[in-house]
Amino acid sequence: MIEIKNLHKSYHMGKNSLHVLKGINFSVSEGEMVSIMGSSGSGKSTLLNILGILDEADEGSYTLDGTLIKNLNEKVAARYRNKFLGFIFQSFNLINYKTALDNVSMPLYYQGVKRNIRTEKAMHYLEKVGLADWAGHLPSELSGGQKQRVAIARALASDPKVLLADEPTGALDTKTSYEVMELIQGINDEGKTILIVTHEEDIAHMTKRIVNLKDGLIIDDSPVNQVRAKTESYV
Amino acid sequence: MSKIFSRDSWDEIIQALSSNWFRTVMTAFGVLWGIFILVILLAAGNGLENGIKQGFNGMATNSMFMWSQTASQPYKGLPKGRRYNFKTDDVTAIKQNVPGLRFVSPRNQLGGFRGSNNVVRGLQTGAFDVYGDYPEIIQQQPMDITSGRFVNYSDIKEKRKVAIIGSGVRSALYEPNEEVIGTYIKINGVNFMVIGTYKKKGNNGDPEEMQKEIYVPFTAFSQAFNMGDVVGWMAITAADGYSITNLKSQVFDVIKTRHTINPNDDRAVGNFDLYQEFTKIQGLFTALNFVAYFVGILVLLSGIIGISNIMLIVVKERTKEIGIRRALGATPWSIRAQILLESIFLTIVSGMAGIALATAVLWLVNYQLSTMDTSEMMFINPSVNIGVVFIALTILIVSGLLAGLIPAQNAIKIKPVEALRTE
Numbered sequence: 001m002i003e004i005k006n007l008h009k010s011y012h013m014g015k016n017s018l019h020v021l022k023g024i025n026f027s028v029s030e031g032e033m034v035s036i037m038g039s040s041g042s043g044k045s046t047l048l049n050i051l052g053i054l055d056e057a058d059e060g061s062y063t064l065d066g067t068l069i070k071n072l073n074e075k076v077a078a079r080y081r082n083k084f085l086g087f088i089f090q091s092f093n094l095i096n097y098k099t100a101l102d103n104v105s106m107p108l109y110y111q112g113v114k115r116n117i118r119t120e121k122a123m124h125y126l127e128k129v130g131l132a133d134w135a136g137h138l139p140s141e142l143s144g145g146q147k148q149r150v151a152i153a154r155a156l157a158s159d160p161k162v163l164l165a166d167e168p169t170g171a172l173d174t175k176t177s178y179e180v181m182e183l184i185q186g187i188n189d190e191g192k193t194i195l196i197v198t199h200e201e202d203i204a205h206m207t208k209r210i211v212n213l214k215d216g217l218i219i220d221d222s223p224v225n226q227v228r229a230k231t232e233s234y235v
Numbered sequence: 236m237s238k239i240f241s242r243d244s245w246d247e248i249i250q251a252l253s254s255n256w257f258r259t260v261m262t263a264f265g266v267l268w269g270i271f272i273l274v275i276l277l278a279a280g281n282g283l284e285n286g287i288k289q290g291f292n293g294m295a296t297n298s299m300f301m302w303s304q305t306a307s308q309p310y311k312g313l314p315k316g317r318r319y320n321f322k323t324d325d326v327t328a329i330k331q332n333v334p335g336l337r338f339v340s341p342r343n344q345l346g347g348f349r350g351s352n353n354v355v356r357g358l359q360t361g362a363f364d365v366y367g368d369y370p371e372i373i374q375q376q377p378m379d380i381t382s383g384r385f386v387n388y389s390d391i392k393e394k395r396k397v398a399i400i401g402s403g404v405r406s407a408l409y410e411p412n413e414e415v416i417g418t419y420i421k422i423n424g425v426n427f428m429v430i431g432t433y434k435k436k437g438n439n440g441d442p443e444e445m446q447k448e449i450y451v452p453f454t455a456f457s458q459a460f461n462m463g464d465v466v467g468w469m470a471i472t473a474a475d476g477y478s479i480t481n482l483k484s485q486v487f488d489v490i491k492t493r494h495t496i497n498p499n500d501d502r503a504v505g506n507f508d509l510y511q512e513f514t515k516i517q518g519l520f521t522a523l524n525f526v527a528y529f530v531g532i533l534v535l536l537s538g539i540i541g542i543s544n545i546m547l548i549v550v551k552e553r554t555k556e557i558g559i560r561r562a563l564g565a566t567p568w569s570i571r572a573q574i575l576l577e578s579i580f581l582t583i584v585s586g587m588a589g590i591a592l593a594t595a596v597l598w599l600v601n602y603q604l605s606t607m608d609t610s611e612m613m614f615i616n617p618s619v620n621i622g623v624v625f626i627a628l629t630i631l632i633v634s635g636l637l638a639g640l641i642p643a644q645n646a647i648k649i650k651p652v653e654a655l656r657t658e
Contacts, residue, residue, distance in 0.1 A: 082564020
């Protein structure tokens with residue numbers, strides 16, 4: 001599903017140049033659930049941005065679902081993002097003047113899906129994350145956990161190949177975090193490929209594989225025994 | 236392009252604009268005010284123009300009045316300071332020698348400003364201006380014949396002693412319900428039969444004094460008041476396609492030759508060129524119109540800059556939102572279109588509101604004016620035609636586009652990564 005070879009990326013700030021990724025080789029196959037760990041500055045967010053086609057690598061190749069991602073113009077990049085990827089952010093990034101339902105149907109809008117079909121699909125995904133009753137509410141009327149679940153529904157709406165989650169539980173308390181992780185695990189059980197960037201050990205152990213980054217290099221990449229996030233046991 | 240008209244795009248625009256109502260309204264007000272000023276200024280100019288032109292009400296503007304003065308230079312043995320009079324033969328000579336003239340009407344006058352009583356009817360007396368005229372004069376200085384008829388050529392030929400009196404004369408000499416046609420009035424001791432009454436419109440000169448005039452046939456006037464072949468002054472109108480301003484020197488030349496006046500003597504013939512005055516006024520209104528557009532568009536411009544400014548802030552504020560949209564698959568073009576459409580929509584809606592407001596104000600003014608007698612006013616029917624409204628709308632659409640251009644360009648310069656990074 002994801003194939004990365006010898007990926008390099010540096011940032012230039014004035015005269016200083018910061019070499020963030022120093023040759024990453026990494027692949028994810030379909031249905032995997034991988035967490036990327038590392039201390040801050042290890043390059044994990046940069047890696048996620050490149051994986052999300054939000055940023056481009058200086059060197060190396062990135063193949064997503066058999067498509068080489070290189071030198072894309074913004075229009076094609078936008079189409080690929082829409083088709084291949086679903087994003088989940090730490091700060092939810094919902095559009096605050098749109099209802100939960102409108103937020104979820106947004107990727108479908110950019111796909112050019114007709115209005116009634118869009119609403120139907122969005123409603124389906126809201127039901128899936130258990131927020132059907134909140135469809136008409138604005139993000140400001142939802143709790144953090146609910147917001148993140150709306151964001152997950154939105155990420156799923158366009159039926160992407162890969163879900164990319166950047167610290168999905170970073171802004172949530174433990175209980176809510178586990179609820180969200182349970183949801184994500186459920187999505188993975190249905191066969192969706194998921195990548196999670198996190199620095200929380202317990203969250204990482206809820207995935208099936210942990211990739212450890214340090215100073216722009218992968219220092220460890222090993223499968224783990226997945227801990228199921230059964231919320232009941234923590235209540 | 237189809238996106239522009241889809242309900243989704245409009246939902247997006249309405250949502251975005253209504254997310255901060257107060258600011259949207261304040262921004263819109265700038266454009267509203269600009270277009271309001273533009274329309275009101277143009278309408279006011281129009282109203283003034285209508286009012287002033289009413290003063291010329293039907294008057295043959297391509298005309299001049301010409302009278303004799305004293306020769307200011309000696310010529311062929313004749314001294315300077317010599318008086319002379321136009322003669323009836325001059326009229327024929329002018330008609331023959333100057334092509335392109337429509338009317339040459341000789342005129343004579345009795346009475347005048349604060350003249351003594353010169354008209355008697357029974358026990359009533361009054362001081363009125365009495366004119367000896369040809370029938371054409373009614374086409375040069377129009378008046379409404381309210382009863383009877385005006386002077387005709389049979390009157391001229393037969394030197395009939397008939398008179399057309401103004402409503403002011405009628406009220407001074409007659410009882411309110413008395414029949415006037417067929418009665419006699421005595422002008423300077425000579426009886427004239429009243430054959431018509433008139434009423435003059437317009438605001439040129441004293442409207443009350445204008446109704447106190449008596450018109451009699453030129454020939455009858457000359458005979459009755461011993462004028463011989465003397466002509467007091469002339470009203471000359473050029474034919475369509477000619478300008479009296481260009482023809483008048485030819486007319487003067489004819490007069491100067493016939494009366495042995497130095498060709499270089501500019502002061503021997505007095506004249507008032509109505510056409511020149513009219514052209515001046517016309518020019519004034521062109522200038523006024525220009526000023527209205529100039530001021531209106533500048534005020535509008537400041538409103539547009541306001542919109543552009545707010546759109547820049549909106550883009551800045553929505554950096555994150557734009558980032559999210561990009562991450563969800565929005566193309567740069569769809570972002571740009573959104574900002575442009577928002578800006579155009581805001582401009583057009585506020586512009587329409589401005590036009591509507593201006594129309595309402597004009598309607599009120601017109602309503603007020605319609606309850607008054609506007610025949611003597613300098614300001615009538617302030618309005619703009621539909622063409623001006625379309626010009627204003629075009630200006631609005633173009634300026635909305637311009638206002639949105641820079642912000643839209645700014646919006647797509649934002650990289651999704653950077654947009655999402657701002658917390």
